[in-house]
Amino acid sequence: MILFDDVSYSYSPGRYALEHVNLNIGEGELVAILGENGAGKTTLVKHINGLLKPQSGRVTVSNIDTKDSTVATLARKVGLVFQNPDHQLFAETVEKELAFALVNFGLPPDEVSRRVDWAMKEFELTQYRDRPPFMLSGGERKRLALASVLCYDPQILILDEPTTGQDSRQKIRLATLLKRLNSEGKTVLVVTHDMEFVADFIPRVVMLSKGKVIAEGSAEEILTNKELLMSASLLPPQLAELSWDLALQRPTIDLEQVVSAASKLVGGSPP
Amino acid sequence: MKVLYGFEYRRGVSVIHRIDPRSKMIYVILFTALTVYFVNPLVLLLVLSSSFPIVAISKIGRRWAQSIKGSLFFIAFIFIFNFIGIVWATGSVWDAVISGVSMSIRFIALISIFSVFFLTTSPEDLTQSMVQMRIPYDYALTFNMAMRFVPTLSREAQIIMDAQKSRGLEMEKGNLIQRIKNYIPVLIPLIISSFRRAELVADAMESRAFGASKKRTSLYVLAMRNRDVLFILISVISFLLLLSLKLVFGIP
Numbered sequence: 001m002i003l004f005d006d007v008s009y010s011y012s013p014g015r016y017a018l019e020h021v022n023l024n025i026g027e028g029e030l031v032a033i034l035g036e037n038g039a040g041k042t043t044l045v046k047h048i049n050g051l052l053k054p055q056s057g058r059v060t061v062s063n064i065d066t067k068d069s070t071v072a073t074l075a076r077k078v079g080l081v082f083q084n085p086d087h088q089l090f091a092e093t094v095e096k097e098l099a100f101a102l103v104n105f106g107l108p109p110d111e112v113s114r115r116v117d118w119a120m121k122e123f124e125l126t127q128y129r130d131r132p133p134f135m136l137s138g139g140e141r142k143r144l145a146l147a148s149v150l151c152y153d154p155q156i157l158i159l160d161e162p163t164t165g166q167d168s169r170q171k172i173r174l175a176t177l178l179k180r181l182n183s184e185g186k187t188v189l190v191v192t193h194d195m196e197f198v199a200d201f202i203p204r205v206v207m208l209s210k211g212k213v214i215a216e217g218s219a220e221e222i223l224t225n226k227e228l229l230m231s232a233s234l235l236p237p238q239l240a241e242l243s244w245d246l247a248l249q250r251p252t253i254d255l256e257q258v259v260s261a262a263s264k265l266v267g268g269s270p271p
Numbered sequence: 272m273k274v275l276y277g278f279e280y281r282r283g284v285s286v287i288h289r290i291d292p293r294s295k296m297i298y299v300i301l302f303t304a305l306t307v308y309f310v311n312p313l314v315l316l317l318v319l320s321s322s323f324p325i326v327a328i329s330k331i332g333r334r335w336a337q338s339i340k341g342s343l344f345f346i347a348f349i350f351i352f353n354f355i356g357i358v359w360a361t362g363s364v365w366d367a368v369i370s371g372v373s374m375s376i377r378f379i380a381l382i383s384i385f386s387v388f389f390l391t392t393s394p395e396d397l398t399q400s401m402v403q404m405r406i407p408y409d410y411a412l413t414f415n416m417a418m419r420f421v422p423t424l425s426r427e428a429q430i431i432m433d434a435q436k437s438r439g440l441e442m443e444k445g446n447l448i449q450r451i452k453n454y455i456p457v458l459i460p461l462i463i464s465s466f467r468r469a470e471l472v473a474d475a476m477e478s479r480a481f482g483a484s485k486k487r488t489s490l491y492v493l494a495m496r497n498r499d500v501l502f503i504l505i506s507v508i509s510f511l512l513l514l515s516l517k518l519v520f521g522i523p
Contacts, residue, residue, distance in 0.1 A: 051436060070441075072439050075436065075438065080437040082430070082433070082437070086463065087427070087430050087434045088434040088438065088456075088460060090435075090456045100438060100440075101438040104439030104440055104441075149437075149438065152439075
């Protein structure tokens, strides 16, 4: 579905933002992209909807070379939600904000209003329908930005730091939504620093550091690898730390397993 | 937006970097006046070339070239509008071409002169020189900060454009009016975030006790040196030479 073939990109000569990146993300996967600040995460995802074109190598999305396509065409397939909602909200009302992409893609009016209604309901924004987006709180703006992309139903969804500024309830809501979209066959990529979010909800991890893919695999395997996390300046999830402290033979990020291992250690029976 | 890179100060060690901002300001004022005074494209070319030795000595060639390259779009715009306007008014295509060319060179010369100034003058020195010219510190600082946030703004504009393109906005689509309308989704977030930032900066400054003492003193004081005298002398002499082209030889 998304294929990076030896992709390199640099903003200024001599310093690579991406260096010989090879990556294959299949249809219907749910993947987290992790890495320290400036690791190249955002540069990577900007290649998927054609905002950036590889300076060497090739990026293909559903067998289309991004070099042969435009952002407007790719955006129909690839929904990219930016980190800061204030960089995209501009309309007079929440309703118009949601309709913006739909109108750009030329959907018929009844379809537009149907999808706007869906998005407002899904993201608990219905009561703000006629409110200007700038009057919403930070968390609500974040949700609106997400809704304004999700409403046109892209096949591939990419979220850049979706959990910042969200409380636990909204995080769980987001995770549930991502899981559902994913089970409906959508490919979902989440760029994040939020290790707990990844540990709890996302099965596959791609780890970037200094423009290179340094690890790829299941979340369980990568988030319990101490050296790897250290080298990418990432905080391990609490369950992984607990497993190390308990000196478990197989460190894990699964709550049940840690609990049963811990209760075995203290000699009790698992609750 | 590349044109803005040509106005972002980078630390440098050349003699031009070390010249007092006030000396450089004299050059800027004199030669800006010349760009407005002359209409002959060849003379304007000379005015433009006055910035070349400064670029060479201060080794800012790459950034300077970026600002010139970035302004080509506006220059094409100016040329076309000027051309159409003159053809409309006088009906002479030759006049229109000459006028369009001198308008374009005038614009490049202005960009070049200002770019040279801002590329080699640190914002701190600029503020200090303004204060020493008895401009109230508040105004000097406001000006300095406005300059400081130009590159930040241009970077932010790029991010916003990317975000809106990702939502299917096609900037280059439609006729002229539609194209101008296409900028609304970029301009509104840009303006709003600038206001938000301005408030944040104001809060941050107040929390660090900005304005707490009525009388400010400076850690460094700028002083004119021999190199400043030399620089001003060269500027004034070449200014007078160029001016004589019109006053003595009557070239428009």
